């Protein structure tokens with residue numbers, strides 16, 4: 451799809467068709483289209499309409515510098531330098547199972563064998579490079595609310611809005627925690643102001659239909675595992 455040829459689809463179809471895109475055409479995305487997408491994302495609800503989010507759309511030379519710096523530092527064994535917290539023991543139990551499941555699906559699609567260290571490493575490096583997407587939107591929030599987890603919820607809502615808006619325009623996206631693993635690099639080249647915290651980045655661009663991992667459909671737990679009905683008839 452191109453900037454002029456995106457088809458309108460209903461919400462359910464849009465949600466069902468969206469998947470994380472990890473292979474892109476090199477074609478640029480215009481500033482006008484990015485403005486439109488961010489305009490839609492900003493319609494997300496937020497606690498008391500505080501709108502704690504900011505979006506830094508980065509392309510061209512600054513994005514290349516971010517890719518290089520992030521990859522260099524990660525490959526040199528630097529400690530992960532994120533501005534948001536993750537558990538220091540990694541995912542465990544059912545969360546680990548789901549993490550492994552999607553990795554297996556992606557590696558199977560790509561034909562990457564379990565013991566193929568080189569290709570596994572190459573895959574990880576693609577993540578550090580934000581899958582060579584032509585645009586990265588660095589999503590930040592006001593530092594003043596950094597310890598307010600309600601505000602994190604708001605930023606998450608806006609980020610999904612961003613992803614759905616981009617998808618509705620025919621773009622592909624992946625929310626990409628790997629892209630901000632060296633947040634100091636991102637901060638420098640994307641000119642992030644001191645009073646904002648880097649939450650994540652969203653790589654986006656025109657999807658490459660020949661990149662097989664783009665067609666992987668991730669699984670979801672059935673409702674009986676994640677939903678409780680209380681006070682319904684049955």
Ligand SMILES: Cc1cc2nc3c(=O)[nH]c(=O)nc-3n(C[C@H](O)[C@H](O)[C@H](O)COP(=O)(O)O)c2cc1C
Pocket residue numbers: 468469470471472552577624625626627628629650666667668
């Ligand atoms: C906060 C967050 C960070 C993510 N970081 C990465 C990442 O660093 N690399 C990656 O390949 N995918 C990343 N993803 C994408 C998830 O792997 C993906 O959403 C999940 O496996 C479900 O697949 P789907 O988006 O295709 O439905 C991230 C998603 C979220 C929400």
